[in-house]
Amino acid sequence: MAKVHFTDFEGATQVIEATTGDSVMETAVRNGVEGIVGECGGSLSCATCHVFVAAQDFEALEPMEEMEDEMLYGTAVDREENSRLSCQIKLCAEQEIHVTTPETQV
Amino acid sequence: MTSTPAVSGGCPMGYGAQAPADHHGYEPFAMEDPFPAYARMRSEQPVMFDERTGLYVVTRYDDVKEVFEKWETFSSENAQAPVRKRGPQATQIMTEGGFTTYSGLSARRPPEHTRIRAIAQKAFTPRRFKALEPLIRENVKASIKAMLDRGDDHGDIVADLAYSLPTVTILTLIGEDTSSVDTYKRWSDSRAAMTWGDLSDEEQIPHAHNLVEYWNRCQEIVARAHAEGGDDLTADLVKAQSEGGEISDHEIASLLYSLLFAGHETTTTLISNCVRVLLDHREAWEALCAEPKQIPKAIDEVLRYSGSIVGWRRKALEDTEVAGVAIPEGGELLLLMGSANRDESRFENGEDFDISRSNARDHLSFGFGIHYCLGNMLAKLQAKIALEELTSALPDLQLLDGEHISFRKNLSFRVPEQINVSLNAH
Numbered sequence: 325m326a327k328v329h330f331t332d333f334e335g336a337t338q339v340i341e342a343t344t345g346d347s348v349m350e351t352a353v354r355n356g357v358e359g360i361v362g363e364c365g366g367s368l369s370c371a372t373c374h375v376f377v378a379a380q381d382f383e384a385l386e387p388m389e390e391m392e393d394e395m396l397y398g399t400a401v402d403r404e405e406n407s408r409l410s411c412q413i414k415l416c417a418e419q420e421i422h423v424t425t426p427e428t429q430v
Numbered sequence: 431m432t433s434t435p436a437v438s439g440g441c442p443m444g445y446g447a448q449a450p451a452d453h454h455g456y457e458p459f460a461m462e463d464p465f466p467a468y469a470r471m472r473s474e475q476p477v478m479f480d481e482r483t484g485l486y487v488v489t490r491y492d493d494v495k496e497v498f499e500k501w502e503t504f505s506s507e508n509a510q511a512p513v514r515k516r517g518p519q520a521t522q523i524m525t526e527g528g529f530t531t532y533s534g535l536s537a538r539r540p541p542e543h544t545r546i547r548a549i550a551q552k553a554f555t556p557r558r559f560k561a562l563e564p565l566i567r568e569n570v571k572a573s574i575k576a577m578l579d580r581g582d583d584h585g586d587i588v589a590d591l592a593y594s595l596p597t598v599t600i601l602t603l604i605g606e607d608t609s610s611v612d613t614y615k616r617w618s619d620s621r622a623a624m625t626w627g628d629l630s631d632e633e634q635i636p637h638a639h640n641l642v643e644y645w646n647r648c649q650e651i652v653a654r655a656h657a658e659g660g661d662d663l664t665a666d667l668v669k670a671q672s673e674g675g676e677i678s679d680h681e682i683a684s685l686l687y688s689l690l691f692a693g694h695e696t697t698t699t700l701i702s703n704c705v706r707v708l709l710d711h712r713e714a715w716e717a718l719c720a721e722p723k724q725i726p727k728a729i730d731e732v733l734r735y736s737g738s739i740v741g742w743r744r745k746a747l748e749d750t751e752v753a754g755v756a757i758p759e760g761g762e763l764l765l766l767m768g769s770a771n772r773d774e775s776r777f778e779n780g781e782d783f784d785i786s787r788s789n790a791r792d793h794l795s796f797g798f799g800i801h802y803c804l805g806n807m808l809a810k811l812q813a814k815i816a817l818e819e820l821t822s823a824l825p826d827l828q829l830l831d832g833e834h835i836s837f838r839k840n841l842s843f844r845v846p847e848q849i850n851v852s853l854n855a856h
Contacts, residue, residue: 361791364802365499368551371807372791391551398556398807400726430726430791 326415329422330357344417348410349373359425366411368392372429373410374399378422382406385413401426447479447486447755458483458764459628461837461844464740465781468769477755483513483841485743485764486757491773491794493753494765497744498798501540504744506801508762509537510625511743513841517631520624520638527642530680534688536801543800549677550685550804553666554603559808562599566812569595570819578855584830587849591820592701596812600693604686605662606651617644618691626841648686652679663689689805697809699738699845700729701816706849707732707783708817709829714785718817719825725817729810730790733771735783737795740768741842767794768844826854 326342328351342351352360352373361372368391377385385408392412396403410423454474455467471478471489478487488494497504510533516524535547573595577585585591597611606614620640623629629637655664656679667675667682708715708728718725746761757763771793772780796803803809820827830850838845 363791364796364806365799367800367802369802369804369806371556391548394552394555394557397560430730 326417326419327421328352328415329420330359331422331424332359333425333427342415344415346415348375348413348415348421348423350411351415352410357425359429360410361429362411368395368409368411371395371398371409372400374401374403374426374429375408375410375423376404376426377406377408377413378424379406381421381423382408388412399426400428400430447475447477449475449478449480453480453482454478456480456487458485458841459839461740461840464768464844465772468766468772469781471766472769472773477752477757480764483764485762486752486755487764487766488752489766489769489773490753491770491776494767494770494794495798497752497763497765498794498801501800503747503750504763505539505747506537506543506744507539508743508745509533509801511537512625514628516624516638517634519631520634523635523638524642527639527646529642529645531645531648531684531687534685535804536688536692540800545676546681546685547800547804549667549670549675553663553670554689554804554808556807558603558663559811562602563811563815565602566595566599566815567819569598570816571823574819574823577853583853583855585851585853587705587851588698588702588846589848591816592698592705595701595816596694596697596809599697599808599812600689603663603693604651604689605655605660605664606690614690614694616640617647618695620644621691622695622838622840622843622845626843628839628841644690645683645687648683648690649679651686652683692803693805693808695843696738697805697812699843700733700809700813702846702849703736703738704729704732704813704817705820705827705851706829706832706835706846707736709827709851710832711783714783715821715827716825717785719821722818722821724785725814725821726810727790728785729813729817730793731783731785731787732813733795734777734787734790734793735771736844737768737771737793738844739795739842740844741766742797743842764841765794767797770794824853824855828852828854 326344328340328342328348329337331337340351340355349360349362353362363372364370392409395409396407454470456471458480468489476490480487573591577590594611597614598608601608617640620637624637651664655668659665671677718728741764744763746757746759749759750757774780796806828851830852836847838847
């Protein structure tokens with residue numbers, strides 16, 4: 325079972341067991357994790373599933389594609405080095421990942 | 431002219447969707463206040479076959495969202511088809527005029543849609559929008575000043591601000607002459623009327639001429655970008671093509687045909703609705719004057735409560751069902767996002783306007799999934815700038831005669847025609 329550790333901007337963490345093949349955004353939306361909106365449903369059009377990925381997990385991810393990089397310029401809270409759009413992070417079996425959600429996605 | 435026969439859709443008999451004689455109060459083209467009928471359909475018949483338009487009308491949140499999500503079953507190919515069949519005169523005008531486009535993106539299907547959207551998306555990015563922010567703000571300020579300078583203390587938010595602002599923005603992005611706002615608005619009105627309106631054959635004629643002109647101009651813009659280059663979206667698309675991007679000139683022109691309509695039509699309505707609804711809920715307007723940080727959230731609530739597009743079509747590619755109601759292969763659906771957005775099962779006190787609502791962003795006014803509105807961020811950026819400037823320059827703005835605002839007759843677009851205000855400037 326893949327696992328996602330969601331930490332909100334105030335430091336509260338919840339751990340969600342995820343379905344392999346789902347994205348981090350889908351995992352959040354299905355489990356009602358606040359702090360991720362995912363308004364467009366994963367079509368890279370809204371930038372409301374912005375997360376900061378923990379350093380040790382960030383390196384292990386597939387590098388982002390150009391369009392995700394472009395959309396990260398449209399996030400409500402400014403992007404940082406470890407920013408990703410969580411709709412583009414698909415979970416592998418047994419993968420464990422730690423992400424922090426920004427104060428707002430609006 | 432509501433007696434035109436149904437254009438499509440199978441016989442509803444035996445599918446459990448037949449509408450009662452009063453259609454729960456629903457009138458497909460009436461936009462004044464469709465919300466009581468929406469509420470009745472949600473509770474009495476959430477999937478109703480409307481034999482007047484040949485459409486299965488879907489009104490509940492979960493069902494609307496599910497149909498958007500299941501794009502393999504529910505094709506978008508009918509999204510741009512005329513609701514009322516094109517008459518012989520209009521058909522002749524358009525054929526002879528070389529009108530050969532149908533849709534830029536919204537009515538295309540994967541894999542074609544995926545290919546073109548990927549290219550369009552790269553040319554239509556937040557970085558490009560943000561670079562335009564100072565221009566947008568200047569244009570809003572200039573519009574406010576022009577209203578004030580008239581000296582009669584009155585304005586019409588539609589004509590004096592919302593009409594030109596997003597139109598200038600999209601013309602700038604595309605690299606088209608910004609003095610042609612009136613021309614593009616004329617063409618866009620024709621497009622909205624020809625596709626989603628309720629026109630007789632005779633009434634279609636002037637609009638058919640406009641669409642021919644409009645399409646020819648889109649092709650000219652592409653030819654010009656090939657010849658002259660430039661720093662705009664059209665030039666980017668042409669460049670993408672020359673660097674091996676799989677997109678033809680006809681596809682680029684079709685994309686322009688979409689963007690030069692969708693890129694301002696619904697944003698004009700959004701800005702108009704923001705002012706209309708907020709002034710109609712004075713406490714919300716005053717909250718934004720006191721705390722402008724709340725503006726983005728308020729815009730989402732306006733989109734939920736009163737979206738620019740309240741209904742959008744899909745077509746079933748196989749025998750299927752929605753909410754237990756059978757839809758035959760070829761059956762056409764009208765997803766009423768304007769109703770879904772007020773569904774109590776999703777939005778507590780859904781009929782109330784409340785800018786502090788935490789889940790307003792779950793609205794479906796931009797659609798959902800692969801066809802999600804490409805311009806959503808640009809639309810909201812412009813509404814935000816307009817409200818920031820209006821609340822700061824004209825906090826005492828007041829709606830005049832708000833109960834008599836007329837809305838254009840249309841199946842999908844709910845467009846207020848004028849929003850008269852008193853400026854109360856000191």
